[in-house]
Amino acid sequence: MKAVEFATESGDLPRRRMTATEEIFLQLRSDIIAMKLTPGTKISEAEVAKMRSVSRQPVREAFLRLGELNLLQIVPQKATRIRKISHSDLRNTRFLRAAVEVEVVRIACDVATDESLQEISENLDEQRLAVEAKDANALRSLDYEFHRLICVAADCLPAFEAIAENKAHTDRVCSLELADTSGMDEVFEGHSAMFEAIKLGDVHTAVEATRYHLSHLDETLAMASEKYPDFFEA
Structure with missing residues (x-):
């Protein structure tokens, strides 16, 4: 072979x-x-x-x-x-992702090292450039890496591996979101808010920022379902 x-x-x-x-x-x-x-x-x-x-x-x-x-x-x-993208799969994936990622963020607020925070900061710098260049493909890759780096900062990398194995349908909806400039801005702003709270060790704000960031999927799903009805199944 x-x-x-x-x-x-x-x-x-x-x-x-x-x-x-x-x-x-x-x-x-x-x-x-x-x-x-x-x-x-x-x-x-x-x-x-x-x-x-x-x-x-x-x-x-x-x-x-x-x-x-x-x-x-x-x-x-x-x-x-x-x-086609399954609404049922999306609901299940979104629930599992939120439950896991919120707990990862809680831990990251307590244990993130200066080195791991620097890596996230550098990732955000690259995200900013991708947004300015309207490069959705680059931002998609950096988005993936951003969430992985938070798991690394929390010393919970297996948690990200579990998320990644089950979020392909979510990623497809996110691709539709990143095709829009305003969607790229929202992704970057959400990541920035999460990072700032983690850097300060502010668990409450970090958790709320994470939940708010992930909640954008609901709005994106509603818009995408209306715009691309043939892409979805029940």
């Missing part, structure tokens, strides 16, 4: 090898989350295999993994499609 080598930070020796299945899975997952592949779009094993110059087996395995995440709708003998 075809594999891809990734260099170490020094660029000398391969750090790890990624299989064709892993590479295809990650690329398709990224394209689905970024809404480059929109809900309802047909997708073919044969076409992906031809595009990637691989056999159909690694593509089939990648499709199965995406199906387990409810990102693909696979029906034997029928067309495979990008699964």
